[in-house]
Amino acid sequence: MGFFKKLKEKISTQTDQVTDKFKDGLTKTRDNFTSKVNDLVARYRKVDEEFFEELEEILISADVGVETVMELIEELEMEVKRQNIQDTEAVKEVISEKLVDIYYGDDNESVEELNLQEDDLTVILIVGVNGVGKTTTIGKLAHQLKQEGKSVLLAAGDTFRAGAIDQLDVWGERADVDVIKHNEGSDPAAVIYDGIQAAKSRGADVLLCDTAGRLQNKVNLMKELSKVKKVIEREIPQAPHETLLVLDATTGQNAMSQAKVFKEATDVSGIVLTKLDGTARGGIVLAIRNELDIPVKYVGLGEQITDLQPFNAHQFVYGLFGDLMVESNESEQES
Amino acid sequence: MAFEGLAERLQGTIKKITGKGKVSEADVKEMTREVRLALLEADVNFKVVKDLIKRIKERAVGQEVLESLTPGQQVIKVVKEELTELMGGEQSKIAVANKPPTVIMMVGLQGAGKTTTTGKLANLLRKKYNRNPLLVAADVYRPAAIDQLETLGTQLDMPVYSKGTDANPVDIANEAIDKAKEEHHDYVIIDTAGRLHVDEDLMGELQQIKEDTNPDEIFLVVDAMTGQDAVNVAESFDEQLDISGVVLTKLDGDTRGGAALSIRAVTGKPVKFAGMGEKLDQLEAFHPDRMASRILGMGDVFSLIEKAEAEVDEKKAKEMQDKMRSMSFTFEDFLEQMDQVKNMGPLDELINMMPGANKMKGMKNLQVDDKQLSHIEAIIQSMTKKERVDPSIINASRKKRIAKGSGTSVAQVNRLLKQFDEMKKMMKQMTSSKKGKKGGMNFPFM
Numbered sequence: 113m114g115f116f117k118k119l120k121e122k123i124s125t126q127t128d129q130v131t132d133k134f135k136d137g138l139t140k141t142r143d144n145f146t147s148k149v150n151d152l153v154a155r156y157r158k159v160d161e162e163f164f165e166e167l168e169e170i171l172i173s174a175d176v177g178v179e180t181v182m183e184l185i186e187e188l189e190m191e192v193k194r195q196n197i198q199d200t201e202a203v204k205e206v207i208s209e210k211l212v213d214i215y216y217g218d219d220n221e222s223v224e225e226l227n228l229q230e231d232d233l234t235v236i237l238i239v240g241v242n243g244v245g246k247t248t249t250i251g252k253l254a255h256q257l258k259q260e261g262k263s264v265l266l267a268a269g270d271t272f273r274a275g276a277i278d279q280l281d282v283w284g285e286r287a288d289v290d291v292i293k294h295n296e297g298s299d300p301a302a303v304i305y306d307g308i309q310a311a312k313s314r315g316a317d318v319l320l321c322d323t324a325g326r327l328q329n330k331v332n333l334m335k336e337l338s339k340v341k342k343v344i345e346r347e348i349p350q351a352p353h354e355t356l357l358v359l360d361a362t363t364g365q366n367a368m369s370q371a372k373v374f375k376e377a378t379d380v381s382g383i384v385l386t387k388l389d390g391t392a393r394g395g396i397v398l399a400i401r402n403e404l405d406i407p408v409k410y411v412g413l414g415e416q417i418t419d420l421q422p423f424n425a426h427q428f429v430y431g432l433f434g435d436l437m438v439e440s441n442e443s444e445q446e447s
Numbered sequence: 448m449a450f451e452g453l454a455e456r457l458q459g460t461i462k463k464i465t466g467k468g469k470v471s472e473a474d475v476k477e478m479t480r481e482v483r484l485a486l487l488e489a490d491v492n493f494k495v496v497k498d499l500i501k502r503i504k505e506r507a508v509g510q511e512v513l514e515s516l517t518p519g520q521q522v523i524k525v526v527k528e529e530l531t532e533l534m535g536g537e538q539s540k541i542a543v544a545n546k547p548p549t550v551i552m553m554v555g556l557q558g559a560g561k562t563t564t565t566g567k568l569a570n571l572l573r574k575k576y577n578r579n580p581l582l583v584a585a586d587v588y589r590p591a592a593i594d595q596l597e598t599l600g601t602q603l604d605m606p607v608y609s610k611g612t613d614a615n616p617v618d619i620a621n622e623a624i625d626k627a628k629e630e631h632h633d634y635v636i637i638d639t640a641g642r643l644h645v646d647e648d649l650m651g652e653l654q655q656i657k658e659d660t661n662p663d664e665i666f667l668v669v670d671a672m673t674g675q676d677a678v679n680v681a682e683s684f685d686e687q688l689d690i691s692g693v694v695l696t697k698l699d700g701d702t703r704g705g706a707a708l709s710i711r712a713v714t715g716k717p718v719k720f721a722g723m724g725e726k727l728d729q730l731e732a733f734h735p736d737r738m739a740s741r742i743l744g745m746g747d748v749f750s751l752i753e754k755a756e757a758e759v760d761e762k763k764a765k766e767m768q769d770k771m772r773s774m775s776f777t778f779e780d781f782l783e784q785m786d787q788v789k790n791m792g793p794l795d796e797l798i799n800m801m802p803g804a805n806k807m808k809g810m811k812n813l814q815v816d817d818k819q820l821s822h823i824e825a826i827i828q829s830m831t832k833k834e835r836v837d838p839s840i841i842n843a844s845r846k847k848r849i850a851k852g853s854g855t856s857v858a859q860v861n862r863l864l865k866q867f868d869e870m871k872k873m874m875k876q877m878t879s880s881k882k883g884k885k886g887g888m889n890f891p892f893m
Contacts, residue, residue: 169493169497172487172493172675173492173493173675174675175674175675175676178484178487178488241672241697241700242558242560242697242725243557243558243559243560243670243697244558245557245558251590272725273595274562274566274594274595274596274598274599274602275562275591275592275593275594275595275596275597275598276591276595278590278591278594278595279589279590279591279592279594279595281591282590282591283590286590296598327697327699327700327701328700328701329699329700329701330699360558360670360672362556362670362673362674362676362677362680363670363672363673363674364490364672364673364674364675364677364702364705364706365488365489365490365674365702365703366490366672366700366701366702366703367672367674369701369702387556387557387558389643396674
């Protein structure tokens with residue numbers, strides 16, 4: 113069975129609504145990617161060195177990252193040789209297969225869900241550099257968890273940026289959940305501590321901890337973050353149950369450095385990729401998974417409160433290659 | 448992480464050539480390939496890279512490089528020249544309207560840093576140009592964006608014009624200008640909401656504000672970490688609004704910042720300012736030549752020198768420079784310098800600016816913090832005067848004594864001695880290359 117057919121079967125078990133969300137949210141990425149690949153395939157009849165060079169550029173322009181692209185191209189070249197593929201049209205399927213491969217590696221292909229505790233408090237720590245959308249992500253997550261019937265509490269750990277506490281307050285109102293906060297400029301670890309105490313005494317299900325944005329090369333700020341994490345660990349031994357790194361999908365190669373350093377400081381358990389709808393990119397997802405093995409757990413596909421979606425690599429690849437698939441199915445029927 | 452500078456990247460190729468005496472076209476091809484990868488890893492847009500490589504190849508295959516004795520260095524020089532030319536000259540002037548107030552509009556994607564930059568720009572206008580700006584909170588969409596600007600206004604002790612979140616941003620901008628005229632503000636800085644460049648409705652709103660307020664400057668605020676998409680963002684904002692310049696934010700991070708080059712190449716609009724930290728006085732004029740070095744991973748030696756010049760007393764600096772050059776720099780001088788360095792800012796930031804610093808043993812993963820500094824200080828202070836001037840006399844028993852005296856270990860003393868030695872070597876390279884000023888840099892591997 114062809115790869116595209118398998119992919120279609122996989123996603124057919126999921127609701128159309130979710131599939132459409134991914135398709136809509138990834139319109140830009142897809143248009144960019146698909147039209148380029150199609151154009152490439154149309155221009156080259158034979159799979160040769162120049163063909164691969166152009167393909168390399170297309171992937172790099174999607175921010176996939178130099179190292180991952182080089183690896184991918186090498187594998188593609190081998191695969192093409194192995195299967196003795198001459199026709200450029202047939203390469204399309206191999207490309208998408210390899211991309212899914214890169215994402216999953218040898219792992220099973222399950223969707224990475226949030227590690228929520230059954231009958232106990234779940235603490236989720238949100239970290240990232242400035243301006244990636246940490247507070248917005250918390251707002252959206254709070255809304256979703258609340259909709260699922262959970263009792264949610266927010267801790268306003270960004271005590272540094274002007275207006276950050278107010279911003280979280282607004283999200284708290286929108287999602288109808290309480291916010292534990294101190295004054296601007298106070299110790300973030302103390303806010304988180306109070307958040308945990310409040311969550312415990314109120315019997316909350318989930319505590320979402322906001323933190324101030326910080327560039328990963330600021331050693332002292334990263335130490336502060338480790339301290340916040342230690343405070344959580346001390347209060348609840350298994351916590352934080354999730355440490356989510358928020359990444360901006362428009363970020364280039366620096367996203368790798370961010371993922372690496374934040375992982376060292378806070379043992380990141382998953383990634384939230386925001387602003388994916390506005391960019392023609394998002395390839396960094398592949399690079400991070402390939403080089404650092406951190407799963408993407410959520411993607412931001414729009415500004416609506418419901419536009420934060422659990423990440424699903426099959427949906428993601430279908431969102432990227434949906435159009436390619438339709439076309440190659442048609443050509444299959446013709447032949 | 449595969450994030451090496453161009454110098455490191457070229458090292459392997461150069462090693463091969465040095466044995467050969469003559470450089471072939473194939474060698475040049477290999478070198479330009481490394482240049483290409485270095486630029487792509489720095490997030491320079493691939494189209495821009497393609498054009499650049501073409502030009503570099505033409506020059507490199509020509510006699511300029513092939514017949515030179517140090518082809519590796521020549522390639523870097525050619526690349527740097529091409530980059531510097533592409534980046535253009537320095538342009539950090541802010542427009543002044545014939546009839547006040549001068550209107551500045553801040554635009555950009557979400558999370559780029561528009562509101563913070565608005566505050567910083569206002570601070571700069573007052574501090575450097577003695578102006579009296581009015582800040583305008585026209586971001587009615589993001590929760591608490593108005594609060595954020597108002598908080599910045601309070602911190603700066605500057606007025607902020609706002610009308611809450613129910614007002615129309617176009618009305619807010621118009622009314623703010625009337626108010627500025629009434630209250631004799633000579634500058635008006637309008638903070639607009641972050642938006643996607645493909646969002647037609649919101650881009651239309653910006654066009655309306657532009658039409659009504661007729662701004663003298665429209666600054667596109669761009670995150671320095673932006674990847675390949677920077678080109679599309681800049682192109683589309685420029686097409687729709689005809690921006691007058693770019694402010695690059697978060698440049699104090701460890702990104703190479705290739706986006707700056709891409710934006711300049713595609714729009715032809717200058718990057719005027721750079722955000723260098725979270726504090727309100729950390730907005731600096733943008734230096735295109737330094738950016739070229741940074742993209743190539745060559746270290747920002749010019750910024751370092753300028754920082755040193757600003758903080759260090761000039762006569763002393765001259766003395767120090769002579770000492771560096773003649774290699775007579777001692778621990779005594781080092782101690783004196785440490786005090787001055789402390790005034791210059793975080794040490795890791797300074798080390799990042801030094802060319803080759805990340806290549807040096809012990810420097811690469813050296814995370815300097817203030818505690819480490821005080822250890823170093825203690826070690827030096829536990830040396831005798833003679834030892835400070837001539838560290839070569841420090842034998843095992845002296846080391847033991849120094850370690851004991853400073854409450855450190857012999858290993859720590861050893862490390863400092865070694866670092867000091869390497870630092871001396873590096874200083875020599877820095878100062879000897881500074882003599883020729885424009886003649887390019889000396890690299891440790893050539």
